[in-house]
Amino acid sequence: MEVGSKLKKARIDSGLTQEKVAEEIQVSRQTISNWENEKSYPDIISVIKLSDLYSISLDELLKGDSNMMKHLEESTDVVSSNKKLLMAIGLNGVLLILFMFLNSVIAKNNYMIIGSASICILSTTALFYQIIKKF
Secondary structure, three states: OOHHHHHHHHHHHOOOOHHHHHHHHOOOHHHHHHHHOOOOOOOHHHHHHHHHHHOOOHHHHHOOOHHHHHHHHHHOOHHHHHHHHHHHHHHHHHHHHHHHHHHHHHOOOHHHHHHHHHHHHHHHHHHHHHHHHHO
């Protein structure tokens, strides 16, 4: 049984409406509906709150749904997230230093200036993306 079906069954067995569950765990009713219809998955904090609210174990709630387990694994993989952030910072630093050193060489070629500036902008954008994604 998939996690959405388990959530819906547990909610109905507990005699709660989607509105009441949403109020209890502080999300919207649409969010509860999306979880139950497997359009999206709850985060780990919400799963714990639902487990407490429905009085069922996390094991019972999560076992058997590989998509949910993959979602939780990806959303809680701090090491991988930190590696990507450190790589983006390192790449950005190297490109900026390279741009400063090559600035005197490429000063006479407008296309080179535009190209290297574009690369620096893209690397900085990738860095900001990783930072925003982290939070």
